[in-house]
Amino acid sequence: MSLSKEGKAEIFAKHGKSATDTGSTEGQIALFTKRISDLTEHLKVNRKDYNTQRSLVKLVGKRRSLLDYLTKVxxxxxxxxxxxxxxRK
Incomplete structure (x- = not known):
């Protein structure tokens, strides 16, 4: 379920400036998107896992706020x- 160090480094290398640049906005958005897709697949199987559902909603909100920030900048x-x-947006 969780990403390995190599998986995270690959995401940051592809969407950020480098594999160690974990603070870039694009890298964070890409990481949140990967986690959101993983949680969505988990919830398709486990419909009544409300804790995961809550964390999914929180992640979507974090990604949305980062996207709003990037729009302004x-x-x-x-x-x-x-x-x-x-x-979509």
């Missing part, structure tokens, strides 16, 4: 990450 970076990750 640099709209081109926002559009690039949304297109790259296949997010």
């Amino acid at each position: 640099d709209i081109l970076r926002y559009r690039a990450i949304v297109a790259e990750l296949g997010l």
Whole structure:
């Protein structure tokens, strides 16, 4: 369920500046997107897991706030990450 160090480094290398740049907005959004997709798959099997459902809603809110921040700071970076990750907005 959880990501390994290598998996996280791969996500940050692909979407951030480097594999060790864990603070970049794009890297955080990509990591949250991966975790959201994993939790969504878990909830398809375990419908009554309400703790996981709550953490999923919290993660979606965190990702949304980061996307809002990126919209205010640099709209081109926002559009690039949304297109790259296949997010709706």
